[in-house]
Amino acid sequence: MCESAVGREAVHEEMERVREAFHQLLDNAAEADLRRPTDGTRWTNEQLLFHMLFGYVLIRPLLVLLRVSGRLPHGAGRTFARLLNTATRPFDVVNYLGPLGGAKVLGRRRMGRLFDRVIADLHRRLDAERETDLALSMHYPTRWDPFFRDVMTIADLYHYPAQHFDFHRRQLTLAAGS
Numbered sequence: 175m176c177e178s179a180v181g182r183e184a185v186h187e188e189m190e191r192v193r194e195a196f197h198q199l200l201d202n203a204a205e206a207d208l209r210r211p212t213d214g215t216r217w218t219n220e221q222l223l224f225h226m227l228f229g230y231v232l233i234r235p236l237l238v239l240l241r242v243s244g245r246l247p248h249g250a251g252r253t254f255a256r257l258l259n260t261a262t263r264p265f266d267v268v269n270y271l272g273p274l275g276g277a278k279v280l281g282r283r284r285m286g287r288l289f290d291r292v293i294a295d296l297h298r299r300l301d302a303e304r305e306t307d308l309a310l311s312m313h314y315p316t317r318w319d320p321f322f323r324d325v326m327t328i329a330d331l332y333h334y335p336a337q338h339f340d341f342h343r344r345q346l347t348l349a350a351g352s
Contacts, residue, residue: 181329182300182301182303185300185329185332185333186297186300188333188336189293189296189297189336190293191336192230192293192335192336192339192340193289193290193293195339195343196223196226196227196286196289196339197286197289199223199343199346199348200223200282200285200286201286202348202349203219203220203282203348203349204349207219207347207348207349208220208223208282210347210348211347212345212346212347213344213345213346213347214345215342215345216270217270217273217274218277219346219347219348220277220282221273221274221276221277222273222342222345222346223277223285223346224272224273224276224277224280224285225269225272225273225342226338226339226342226343227285227288227289227292228272228273228276229334229335229338229339229342230289230292230293230296230335230339231288231292232335233292233296233331233332233334233335234292234295234296234299236331237299237328237331239312240310240311240312240326240328240331241307241310241328243312243313244310244311244312244328245310246312251312251313252313254312254313255312255313255314255315255316255324256315258314258315258318259315259316259317259318261315262315262317262318265315265318296332300332303328307328308327308328308329309327309328309329310327310328311325311326311327311328311330312325312326313325314326319338320341321334321337321338321341322334
């Protein structure tokens with residue numbers, strides 16, 4: 175998505191849009207809203223908000239993984255992605271359980287502060303990326319997430335968490351003002 179300065183700017187704008195939306199959701203939700211079940215998940219609204227935050231937190235380690243794996247021979251990366259796909263069930267369990275505890279441990283205020291820190295770090299990282307690095311790619315475990323494609327670039331990774339956020343935002347059951 176961000177092979178040029180224009181693309182980079184679009185990702186920066188996207189991160190800010192999501193950051194503002196996340197704060198609106200947190201700030202406008204009553205405690206009862208946060209405890210309400212979501213639509214289409216087994217989480218509460220607060221737990222799903224944590225999961226949406228975690229989609230951004232994961233980008234940093236995914237960038238490291240891509241930088242390493244993206245330099246391996248093509249076949250090695252494909253094999254690694256296939257191996258990860260075989261571990262989809264354990265991934266799903268961890269993916270489900272993480273927000274159960276994470277939302278309790280962080281709470282609303284700390285989730286908002288962590289979101290701000292992660293977005294600020296991603297802005298700095300994106301600005302520091304060389305154009306050639308943005309094109310570096312690797313195979314991904316497509317069974318882990320509907321927004322993972324078979325091959326993703328570093329530029330794609332910067333865009334991924336907004337897709338994840340927007341998808342899950344539709345599952346929130348917060349009051350109309352949220």
